[in-house]
Amino acid sequence: MRIDFSGSCTVQRMEELQQTVRDAANDPAAKVELGFAGVEDVDLSFFQLLHGVRRSFAAKGKDLIFLEDLPPALAPKARLCGFSQWAATLKDASADRETEGARA
């Protein structure tokens, strides 16, 4: 299944976004893709959510794919919040995918 984040992904909407990814985590589908092309704004709470998602999926052994389509303007923020590898490739927002499910 695929989840596309869009608009302002900041603390004001974080409960809603958390519920969305929780539903996905409980979905029987073996693989979940997260897309970021429509994201307009982010803050620390959003990247904390992504870290939390990554931990949960790793614990459950489910595959989690972060699509590398975060708008380039937001890449520096991602880098500052621990997504340096991911953010480093953002300039080339290709369809290359990094499978995060395998990361501990």
Next chain:
Amino acid sequence: MSIHDAAALTFLDEAREMLADLEEGLLEIEQDPENRESIARVFRAMHTIKGSGAMFGFEEIVRFTHDVETILDQVRGGLVPITKELLSLTLEAKDHISVLLDGPQSGTKETRAVSDTILARFKTLVPPASQPSEPGDPACAQASENGQAQGEQETFWVRYRPAPDTFLSGAQPLALVEELLELGSKSQVVFHDAEIPPLESLDVHKAYGWWDILLVTNRGELAIRDVFIFVEDDGGVEIRDLCQGGLRGDDLEEMASIIRSNPHEISASLFQKFNEIVAQVHRTRCEYRDKSLVAAAAAAADQATATAARPRGAASSIRVDAERLDSLVNMVGEMVILHARLSIAAKGVRSPVITQIAEEMERLSAQMRENALGMRMLPIGTVFGSLRRMVRDVCSSLGKDVDFITDGADTELDKTVIDQLKDPLMHILRNALDHGIETPAQREGSGKPGRGWVRLSARHSRGDVLIEIQDDGAGIDPDVLRAKALEKGLITPETVLSQKEAMALLFLPGFSTAKEVTGLSGRGVGMDVVKRSIDAIRGSVDIDSVLGQGTTLSIRLPLTLAIIEGLNVMVGSESFILPLVNIESCQERFMDAPPALVDTIDYTGKMIPCVSLRRLLVTPGQPPGYERVIVVTVDDMRVGLAVDSVLGRQQAVIKSLSDMYDNVDFISGTTVNGHGSISLILDVPQLVRRAMRQADEVVQGLEEGWSRGSNSIGKEIEEAHPRGG
């Protein structure tokens, strides 16, 4: 109300406080332009308003304060001179921000135009070389950087651990980190995500992640602290100056690796490793500086160890809505009444257990009362700041040089009293500046220094707060007062007025001695309003003046308007409360004849007046043969108040009288007693003054009758002022 609405309201409150702080700082700078601390304080206030305004979407405030802040930064760096014009304009900018706070977040067409006008005027005060670039100009950032007095490059380590509830206060940790990085030419950032829980247990409103940042900058530690200025109180920001001079990117990367391998603590070993890198760099660069550098780094490591051992402190204060405090005080008041009922019931039951509970509750309710009222106490200095600005502006418009001296700013008063005190104080100060203080030429002509002074002081005095406004101006001429009173028909040509009575004329409605109406005063509206305002908060006001030397206006105010300690007394079947602060002692007297309105009694070997409340309040029924006399102090004079009996001490929760009792000046309120009855709370000074006035009127009236040939009233004179005790 959502969390963010609440946070935005908190921002508005805090921004107004910041503006008050900013204004105070500007006025301090005006007095002492070299005061670097005040300059930094003003800059920080402006920076905080901008930063927190951005969090809550106050776009126009951000736009406006950005440019003003840039200029203040240049003032701080010594690039822009401090002039009276600059300070006046900055004060104007502060007023404008206040207007912007009350308006829509993006401003209105009108307020944006005012912003542009003020900013344009700022530009005329800034030397061309220091002009800030237009927003959006690629050179802007560089110009701004250059605007700061640039020093040597330094390498800083910054650890920023946002408080868990930082989002609730509207802070944006990531934005702060970005802002920090803008200060530097080189940086390394290590984000710590280990404490972020898995999705299931993640509280999305909490901050878990934190940063270690290595930054090479020439902006200094102060600029770094400014970034975190409104989250610093949370205790999550630590800054260390690792070394003078910028380290190479490789060195920073090596330090970042050390941090990654020691993510959870600031240990001495961590800093030791930093220090080794720093020392190596400096050995290479400049050997002779090596020793001092290592010493400084070792000291930093020691300090870091000490900091690591120190527990992160909790917030020392919280912001509480004033209505909640009022509600708490009301509830405590109700509890006091309930306790009084319990005490009466306990006496009826005669149960030791119930009596003990009632006594413990009495102790507890007294403590609660003290604490609840204490929460509403504010230093009077909170009003002084805005008055200082008013004095400055008024002096400027009148062309007068005046020192405004304040004393006792930490004297505390109930918030309600403070709120109602500001307008009367403004009025009094305006009068002092407009009519009291002469122009410099007039002063010099009369042998005074050209610069005058007005002193505003506050202190505790006999259970009240005494506020004095004193000036060294022309003083008030009692003959002018008398002439004005004659002209208005308030007195007859034969009337003899004491100095005090003449001064009291100033409090009559429409009475003004001002020769001309100015924009500030002179319309005869003012001092009577001042008196009414002070009366409304159970205070009193007096004027004393020496012609040619100045005027002193004294305001005496109660500490609180909510609950007082009183003595419950009976006169006939009526119950009254006398505030304990007025009472000095109790004694008794035997009566073998009906009491006179004002009598005399022996008190510690001296004769003092004694007012019969029974006569004054026209209480029906037979007077007792044995009266209690409560000795009180009024206007520095001891006076006895004769009552039928004393029931005991009582905490009286003050309930206001309705407006129809406004003219009854000797009753300050009512209270509900334990058994549900009502007691009137007496305003002792007013009560005594009224009694003395009545007695004088009776004597005067009767003496006039006597002089007309009637001697049938000698007995009445004897009753009003009996000879002997």
